[in-house]
Amino acid sequence: MTTRYIGKPLKRKEDPRLIQGISHYVDDLNLAGMHYAAFLRSPHAHANIRSVDLSKARHASGVVLALSGADIDGAIQPVPCAAQIPDMKSAARPVLARDRVRFVGEAVAVVVASDRYAARDALDLIEVDYEPLTPIVNPEKAIAKGATPLHAGHKDNVAFKWELEGGDLKAAFKSADKVIRQRLVNQRLIPVPIETRGVIADYQPGEGQLTVWSATQIPHLLRTQIASMLNFPETLVRVVAPEVGGGFGSKLNVYPEEALVAYLAIQLGKPVKWSESRRENFQATIHGRDQIDDVEVAVKRDGSILGLRCHVIADLGAYYQLLTPLIPTLTGLMMTGCYKIPAARMEITGVFTNKMATDAYRGAGRPEATYLIERVMDLVAAELKKDPVEVRRKNFPQPNDFPYATPTGLIYDSGDYEKALDMALKVADYKKLRQEQAKLRKEGRYMGIGVSTYVEICGMGPSSAMPAGGWESATVRVEPTGRVSVMTGSSPHGQGQETTFAQMGADVLGIDPSQFQVVHGDTSIVPYGIGTFGSRATAVGGTAVYKSLLKVKEKLAHIAAHLVGSDPERMVFADGKISAKESPKKSVAFGQAVSAAYVAKTLPADMEPGLEATTFFEPSNFTYPFGTHICVVEIDREIGDVKLVRYVAVDDCGNVLNPLLVEGQVQGGIVQSVGQALFEEAVYDEQGQLITGELMDYALPHASDLCWIETARTVTPTPVNPLGVKGVGEAGTIGATPALAGAVADALAPFGVHHVDMPFKREKIWQLMRKSSGRVQ
Amino acid sequence: MKLAGTVTLPAPPSEVWSLLTDAPRLSRLLPGCEQLEPDGPDRYKAAVKFGIAAISGKYAGTLEFAEKKPPHSLILKLDGKGLPGFVKGEGRIELTPKGDTTEIAYTGEAHVGGLIASVGQRMLDAAARKIVQQFFDSAKAELESTKGAAAEPNSPVKAHRKGN
Amino acid sequence: MIPASFEYHAPKTLDEALRLVERHGDEAKLLAGGHSLLPLMKLRLAAPRYVIDIGHLRGMSYIREENGQIAIGALTTHSEIEHSELLAAKCPLLPQTAAQIGDVQVRNRGTIGGSLAHADPGGDYPAAILALDAEIIAANTSGTRTIPARDFFVDMLTTQLHPGEILTQIRIAPRPPQSGTAYEKLHQPASGFAIVGVAANVLLGNGRKAIERAAIGITGLAAKAFRAEAVERALNGKTISDKVIEDASRNAAQGVEPLSDLHASGEYRREMARVFTRRAIARAIEAARGVSRGGV
Amino acid sequence: MGVEIQLHVNGKQHHGTVEPRLLLVHYLRDVLGLTGTHIGCETSICGACTVLLDGKAVKSCTLLAVQASGSEITTIEGLASSQKGAGNGAAANGALHAVQEGFWEKHGLQCGYCTPGMILAAVDLLQRNKNPNEGQIRSALSGNLCRCTGYQHIIEAVQYAAKKMSARKPLKMSASAGRTP
The missing domain is CATH 3.10.20.30 (Beta-grasp domain)
Structure with missing residues (x-):
């Protein structure tokens, strides 16, 4: 295969419709006779529901239906949780609260009206009598003795305990020169895709067909779950994910509204739309992170790490969503990062609190792990008065150590960590940065340099390690006209598969990328698939496409060889032709061979007509991209403001299909990390009120908050898939947070500060400097 | 949200006490109080319009006195809900004679939930302070206007007042 | 988010608008650009019965010289102020302040009159208006009155404007020679509102070596914007030095109860008031020196 | 009513x-x-x-x-066809506006949801400032949030459009044009 398109920065095929505003997200779709749903949500974090009075709302103008939890009792199953951990307690989220509410924003009633304004007005007419209960907000208090359990039948608020240990930990700590301990808080975050969620459901009673449009990352899993929740035949459910305006994990879930809106459409026999408001998105779409880590590390004086021990308190919120309990366990698996640490132990306590559930948010458990281990490396460096770069280098596995087995049971596929580190040091001119820092410190200016060397688990993943299948499907169908449909289960929401898969197809079949149509997100067209998350679209979904392409190619080679009288093994696909290697004259146009497959008059003996292949690709392992990020900040001594000065990212995601898109993913991921490091924090007050409930109070990074991001790459292909690609969707987010944290701690080192919990809000930094200003070195 | 402070009112504790515990008079002090009706011993149903400028909402709820130690101290409990959210507060009021006047020390805590908690956050503290200040300003004015005169006897325990 | 229903009026003349606000009193809300009122209405924190849209009134959007003063119509947008050449020459503090409000879209739509009448504690203009000793003209059906900026802001979201009055104009005396101004702001990272915003207006004397008169307006710190008189007293008549500026700035929060919220505690706000007051004064002095050197 | x-x-x-x-x-x-x-x-x-x-x-x-x-x-x-809104960035025959073209060329979008607003904010900027620098672009776009791109490709897209637009026949700018924010 000649790679004319793979590896090239092709412009995206999906962009023309997006930049002209003529594509369709859920809320852009309108069906005849559409009705609108609106949800009444609990203002209390914890309360018994004494009564819900819908009588006024039911009589309001335009209202056709109003329901409370009692009205749908038993009709809809609770929100599913696919993650299973031994001995975990049940905590299923009802689609509408019945007797008790357990977080602010939990849906209590739903109204359907003829337009969205009437639906909203009717909410004000619903009267709910609540009996407020004491909310449990702090996870440490939630598991303290005497705390009242949130869920009936539980004896406490511990959802589960999970442990993992590898290597001889006792020996490690016994032979250590030093043991360093630190408590780290990985704050609660709100994913905030710019498009909120939205659902439309339409039911055709004659055919019994239920169609649900949802802003989802997982159309097929959603279809199965809606069918189960409603006890509706799965064969008659069609789920469509139209354009999806960002997800970051928050749309990798099954939500009450998805089943409820479908239920309402069935009840009413009318199409029903629900568009999530931003406030609802803050309160009732999954949150991310929220871990308290107590970590201990055993080190030698020379900087080598002997053992790592960690206890994580994971705040799960009030109920499980699809993957809630699974997320912190990924932190456990990844805890030793990109280092050769002989022994490690992780204990996780999952805790129920009166908050929205946490679940997969970009990186999902791995940013937490990288943050944990990278903070540890910085603390070790500070304690041993070594350069953070050298401590890292000291503990890297070497290229010939791969495949490398971690004490947590993972097998890292391939890597050359030092190469990426060296490249980053060179791009950043690390030596010079350190000199500049020393000079500025003398002037009373506080510049900090943070280094993060990371590895991540991507390409999720073998089914044995996944809660609901880790494979991906793809069908490639060459249509009679020679155009190619690629049906992928990796339903994208900004990742650009329509382009990258077309690039791949073009090289495999020797035709132009414009000949390809990548179809996704419609369960009635695309074979069952898993979805886009965990940086798996290219590594797993792409491989499925690649394998289907090869199958189609092989068939075409046979047809072409049969037509020109040559050997299928010797057929070359290029420039829209299929030619025999030995003679350019023995050649057919691509379309001619395709036509032969359909007209079926001149096919080789025993060959089926048609030109279509489907693959369900099961990866043998995860992939493990890695890299080095270097961040430079300067802190305003008077205000505590952290200003980004430079950012260098060297990422290795294996082979690259489209460098432009890879760069975009890396930059976006880094900025999402900047958000966590500098601004973002979901704050619940003592009463469980979410007081960062709108974008007026929850700050996302703006263009004006950032510096130029300098990116570079090393390429270490993975042996896990034939494309050698590893995945890049989360790299930026996973690599960047610790680089920022390291830079801030480094800037504050003259104040005797070695660790600060995120987010690095001005006042926090200002207080730290002020408190220790007497100790400035 | 915590509130605390002291204020001096121009009357001896006995008069201040009767002002604070007499529902109809009290209703005139509470900013925005539109209705206060008895609902059991030391307990009243209240309808209040709270807010600042454009941001205001109607709340229905209860007002309760507890641990009354005339004329020294009492606890005032407020509980209300409306479309913008709910408020639940408890305040302890202590009266100390200072010559002809009374020094009032108050400490209280209020919990606010719903819409106002999540979007009005940056204004809440100041709004609460303002409401407390208005309350004591009205009390001052009331005491000054009735100075020397005995409190009105047994007016019907129902008070209405139009908005603020 | 959808506002509650209201009765809508779009008067064609100011007189008509005045009659409407007189008739509906505090049940009516004026709508100009809408960037203060509509967010509140969409959240249903505000649900006025009547909305009187004065945005279509002609002749209330202007920046011009009148009787030796600069007059700005209440409906002038932030972006018109930001880009006004007249203001850049005669009152640069206002364009500087306007440029720091919200974002481009908000500045294209929000009006100075609406912003001042709303009196958000984190609004930017109040600091500048105070430092400039501006006058605010309010009209009702029986005539107009002039409110000095110092008296205009009463409390959080509360101004001197009575029900039935409409803010129509802001008047500012042109900047005397040897004077300089600056607006320094610490913005809330999510909304862009001022956590602390300090507008400084200094008049230099004694061969530009001393401060003859200083006016300092501070917003964001407290429930309402105010003049930092203690700072002004500490500056007036003093020979300029870093120490004088630093010492004067220490009085920025004197006698003021700072706001405290999720984004900044009272303690932090108080300290930032000091820092930003110092920065604003220093920059205003620089501007005064630079401009007078330039011979304008 | x-x-x-x-x-x-x-x-x-x-x-x-x-x-x-x-x-x-x-x-x-x-x-x-x-x-x-x-x-x-x-x-x-x-x-x-x-x-x-x-x-x-x-x-x-x-x-x-x-x-x-x-x-x-x-x-x-x-945008592409409306001369008024498009300034001198509009191309003939309903083709793309220069800013739209820039977003496509420079991969200035991923999920595309913020993109229409981002493009129109950029058009507003380029009407006022024909040749904005990085800082001016960042500041002019601070009223638009993007959660996907990290903004860098958007900045490159705007720079691309600026270059392209200034290469075209210059449009008569309004009085306030050319000022930087």
Whole structure:
């Protein structure tokens, strides 16, 4: 295969419709006779529901239906949780609260009206009598003795305990020169895709067909779950994910509204739309992170790490969503990062609190792990008065150590960590940065340099390690006209598969990328698939496409060889032709061979007509991209403001299909990390009120908050898939947070500060400097 | 949200006490109080319009006195809900004679939930302070206007007042 | 988010608008650009019965010289102020302040009159208006009155404007020679509102070596914007030095109860008031020196 | 109680009677079917709903349709063909506007949801400033949030458009044009 398109920065095929505003997200779709749903949500974090009075709302103008939890009792199953951990307690989220509410924003009633304004007005007419209960907000208090359990039948608020240990930990700590301990808080975050969620459901009673449009990352899993929740035949459910305006994990879930809106459409026999408001998105779409880590590390004086021990308190919120309990366990698996640490132990306590559930948010458990281990490396460096770069280098596995087995049971596929580190040091001119820092410190200016060397688990993943299948499907169908449909289960929401898969197809079949149509997100067209998350679209979904392409190619080679009288093994696909290697004259146009497959008059003996292949690709392992990020900040001594000065990212995601898109993913991921490091924090007050409930109070990074991001790459292909690609969707987010944290701690080192919990809000930094200003070195 | 402070009112504790515990008079002090009706011993149903400028909402709820130690101290409990959210507060009021006047020390805590908690956050503290200040300003004015005169006897325990 | 229903009026003349606000009193809300009122209405924190849209009134959007003063119509947008050449020459503090409000879209739509009448504690203009000793003209059906900026802001979201009055104009005396101004702001990272915003207006004397008169307006710190008189007293008549500026700035929060919220505690706000007051004064002095050197 | 409005949207005149509380963004999307204008935050922070009103970028979620009556509006759908809104960036024959082209060339979008608002905010900038530097672009786009791209490719897209537009026949700029924010 000649790679004319793979590896090239092709412009995206999906962009023309997006930049002209003529594509369709859920809320852009309108069906005849559409009705609108609106949800009444609990203002209390914890309360018994004494009564819900819908009588006024039911009589309001335009209202056709109003329901409370009692009205749908038993009709809809609770929100599913696919993650299973031994001995975990049940905590299923009802689609509408019945007797008790357990977080602010939990849906209590739903109204359907003829337009969205009437639906909203009717909410004000619903009267709910609540009996407020004491909310449990702090996870440490939630598991303290005497705390009242949130869920009936539980004896406490511990959802589960999970442990993992590898290597001889006792020996490690016994032979250590030093043991360093630190408590780290990985704050609660709100994913905030710019498009909120939205659902439309339409039911055709004659055919019994239920169609649900949802802003989802997982159309097929959603279809199965809606069918189960409603006890509706799965064969008659069609789920469509139209354009999806960002997800970051928050749309990798099954939500009450998805089943409820479908239920309402069935009840009413009318199409029903629900568009999530931003406030609802803050309160009732999954949150991310929220871990308290107590970590201990055993080190030698020379900087080598002997053992790592960690206890994580994971705040799960009030109920499980699809993957809630699974997320912190990924932190456990990844805890030793990109280092050769002989022994490690992780204990996780999952805790129920009166908050929205946490679940997969970009990186999902791995940013937490990288943050944990990278903070540890910085603390070790500070304690041993070594350069953070050298401590890292000291503990890297070497290229010939791969495949490398971690004490947590993972097998890292391939890597050359030092190469990426060296490249980053060179791009950043690390030596010079350190000199500049020393000079500025003398002037009373506080510049900090943070280094993060990371590895991540991507390409999720073998089914044995996944809660609901880790494979991906793809069908490639060459249509009679020679155009190619690629049906992928990796339903994208900004990742650009329509382009990258077309690039791949073009090289495999020797035709132009414009000949390809990548179809996704419609369960009635695309074979069952898993979805886009965990940086798996290219590594797993792409491989499925690649394998289907090869199958189609092989068939075409046979047809072409049969037509020109040559050997299928010797057929070359290029420039829209299929030619025999030995003679350019023995050649057919691509379309001619395709036509032969359909007209079926001149096919080789025993060959089926048609030109279509489907693959369900099961990866043998995860992939493990890695890299080095270097961040430079300067802190305003008077205000505590952290200003980004430079950012260098060297990422290795294996082979690259489209460098432009890879760069975009890396930059976006880094900025999402900047958000966590500098601004973002979901704050619940003592009463469980979410007081960062709108974008007026929850700050996302703006263009004006950032510096130029300098990116570079090393390429270490993975042996896990034939494309050698590893995945890049989360790299930026996973690599960047610790680089920022390291830079801030480094800037504050003259104040005797070695660790600060995120987010690095001005006042926090200002207080730290002020408190220790007497100790400035 | 915590509130605390002291204020001096121009009357001896006995008069201040009767002002604070007499529902109809009290209703005139509470900013925005539109209705206060008895609902059991030391307990009243209240309808209040709270807010600042454009941001205001109607709340229905209860007002309760507890641990009354005339004329020294009492606890005032407020509980209300409306479309913008709910408020639940408890305040302890202590009266100390200072010559002809009374020094009032108050400490209280209020919990606010719903819409106002999540979007009005940056204004809440100041709004609460303002409401407390208005309350004591009205009390001052009331005491000054009735100075020397005995409190009105047994007016019907129902008070209405139009908005603020 | 959808506002509650209201009765809508779009008067064609100011007189008509005045009659409407007189008739509906505090049940009516004026709508100009809408960037203060509509967010509140969409959240249903505000649900006025009547909305009187004065945005279509002609002749209330202007920046011009009148009787030796600069007059700005209440409906002038932030972006018109930001880009006004007249203001850049005669009152640069206002364009500087306007440029720091919200974002481009908000500045294209929000009006100075609406912003001042709303009196958000984190609004930017109040600091500048105070430092400039501006006058605010309010009209009702029986005539107009002039409110000095110092008296205009009463409390959080509360101004001197009575029900039935409409803010129509802001008047500012042109900047005397040897004077300089600056607006320094610490913005809330999510909304862009001022956590602390300090507008400084200094008049230099004694061969530009001393401060003859200083006016300092501070917003964001407290429930309402105010003049930092203690700072002004500490500056007036003093020979300029870093120490004088630093010492004067220490009085920025004197006698003021700072706001405290999720984004900044009272303690932090108080300290930032000091820092930003110092920065604003220093920059205003620089501007005064630079401009007078330039011979304008 | 309906109120009569008339608006000029993407070069077409529209008359209608609307409920006074109807937001401009809902009028454009639900009444006119112009769904390229998106709703992101509803509190005038994110800028996804940005349209050009009489040539200037505004947030249509914080405007009533009645307020816009009598105005000219350009939405993303009409940008390329509407000379008024497009300035000298508009290309002939309904092709792409230079800013749209820049976003495509420089991969200035991923999920595309913030993109229409981002493009219109960039058009507003380039009308005022033909050759903005990085800092000016960052500041001019601070009323628009993007959660996917990290903004860098968007900045490159705007720079691309600026270059492209200045290479074309210069348009007569209004009095305020050329000022930097």
